[in-house]
Amino acid sequence: MTSDTLSGWTIVFDLDGTLVDTAPDLHIALNHCLSEAGFESVPFESIRHMIGQGAKAMIEKGLAFQGVSQATTEVEPLWQSFLDYYEANICSKSRPFKDATRSLEALTEMGATLAICTNKTQHLAETLIGKLGLTSHFASICGADSVPQKKPSGEHILYTVDRANGSPAKAIMIGDSQTDERAARNAGLPFVYVTFGYGPAPEQWDDTRCRASSYVEVMDAIQSVASP
Numbered sequence: 001m002t003s004d005t006l007s008g009w010t011i012v013f014d015l016d017g018t019l020v021d022t023a024p025d026l027h028i029a030l031n032h033c034l035s036e037a038g039f040e041s042v043p044f045e046s047i048r049h050m051i052g053q054g055a056k057a058m059i060e061k062g063l064a065f066q067g068v069s070q071a072t073t074e075v076e077p078l079w080q081s082f083l084d085y086y087e088a089n090i091c092s093k094s095r096p097f098k099d100a101t102r103s104l105e106a107l108t109e110m111g112a113t114l115a116i117c118t119n120k121t122q123h124l125a126e127t128l129i130g131k132l133g134l135t136s137h138f139a140s141i142c143g144a145d146s147v148p149q150k151k152p153s154g155e156h157i158l159y160t161v162d163r164a165n166g167s168p169a170k171a172i173m174i175g176d177s178q179t180d181e182r183a184a185r186n187a188g189l190p191f192v193y194v195t196f197g198y199g200p201a202p203e204q205w206d207d208t209r210c211r212a213s214s215y216v217e218v219m220d221a222i223q224s225v226a227s228p
């Protein structure tokens with residue numbers, strides 16, 4: 001790809017499962033809040049599909065996994081306990097996916113503007129990206145509580161693009177879940193689905209052009225969308 005190929009384009013990344021492999025730290029923090037409330041742990045293999053709709057939804061799924069109904073358990077105190085623990089340990093094991101950082105640098109060299117649209121809270125998203133030393137790559141970072149409606153609302157992505165001074169007509173969403181795909185569709189943006197994240201995969205996702213199993217393929221997919 002030559003330089004300036006992506007001039008005027010805004011590339012919007014999901015965070016958990018797309019840019020950063022956060023599952024190990026989320027898993028420890030989820031089990032911390034569950035055990036404080038007297039519940040069993042959730043095994044690591046089961047947590048992947050609990051990520052993607054924010055921490056509260058993850059805790060609710062963790063409880064449901066134990067057969068605990070929300071009618072009998074208040075999620076709010078568990079959520080507070082999760083947030084305190086997770087904030088203090090947010091970057092113990094979380095690392096960018098292979099080649100992600102290099103790809104951010106390359107995209108910027110090609111003239112793209114980069115942004116993050118995540119269902120993490122704003123504060124946690126900024127804290128994690130800061131601790132990983134990635135903040136300077138992004139023109140905007142928009143967490144779930146920075147907008148009236150989080151993903152799968154398209155508004156969340158459109159707000160993120162706007163905050164980055166971009167245009168939805170030249171923007172691409174990269175994500176690892178059905179939530180991201182629906183948000184991109186609601187916003188009218190092309191979507192690149194990464195298969196190395198946490199899913200669940202978008203339903204009836206057969207567009208091989210926009211499926212990426214590595215950051216090398218993410219770069220190819222962006223190129224094919226931006227200059228078909």
Ligand SMILES: O=C(O)COP(=O)(O)O
Pocket residue numbers: 014015016017050051052053054055058117118119120
């Ligand atoms: O925290 C979550 O559950 C999801 O976050 P994501 O939108 O960055 O995948």
Ligand SMILES: [Mg+2]
Pocket residue numbers: 014015016017018051052175176177197198
């Ligand atoms: Mg995700």
